[in-house]
Amino acid sequence: MKHPDWYPAWRQEAIEQLNAKNRGLQDDFGVGSWPRYDYDLKTGKLLFSDQVVVKVVAEIQVAGSTSGKGGNWLWAWGNSNLPGDVVTDAQRVRSFGEKNGIDELTQLFVTDDNDLTVLGWELAAVMARICNARGVYRSPRGEGGGLYLTIKSISRAN
Template sequence: MDDRSKHDHRAWEEVVFAARERARTRQALMIDRFGLSGDVQDEWSMDDARITWSRAGKVFLAGRLTVIGSVGIPRQSWLRTWANESPPPAALGDIERVRRFGEENGYPVLPWPGFNHHPELVAEARMVAASVLDAEGLWADSTDDVQLHFLVHDVDPVAG
């Protein structure tokens, strides 16, 4: 996308508003419905794009992940998953649809491979990605040098 293309900021704000409302509703529903508060631990794997949640060492819930981006902790820069060579293909899911949605609608923040970390802009990009890919929820986790941002799909209780 040509960064000089005309950007309709009002249209972007409308998309963000709708995505934010959708994300809040779906996130709250996911947390309430599946009991994802309190003493819950999560474990995820990018190799198979899966996340599980457990309580007292017993897994009770599983879902599929799409890694949407990362924030480098020392440099504070946002990097889109599709612009990063390290995630395995399974973790990318349909993330390419988010980039195309941005290109087709003139929303440059979505097809940019990365940018200096601005918390509100990262939040907007995450919520719009969740809307475009019909995610059940958003999840994030930090390692020593990076904060990873995920979409959560296909959440199901684990028989135990």
């Protein structure tokens, strides 16, 4: 895939930054350890709870999804099933890719011969860096894929 010379190192930095951000979300808000989570794409919210009571609320954007069946990543900007309000950051990523000649940011589907979960985290990390997200959450999907949600803001529920 075509990309500028600086992109691989920049992408790797995005992954490292995301790892640090996600550690912070775990430490500060328990993201990844709550017994229950729910997301509502119409409202753009991700809710973490202790089974009954919501404890943490995050504002989200959808980066994209991986499909075990399809063997690929689908960018949120190209998924017509998603509400427009939760794909505006993904559209920014596409524009960034067009401006800088980065194929994996402008092609609807991205494939990787290795691990789709890793690919999903890597592309979500790129979006988190471009759009200054607080972190990323992955919601598993039944057929072996995942839905990658960037966290724009997060707070404890009242």
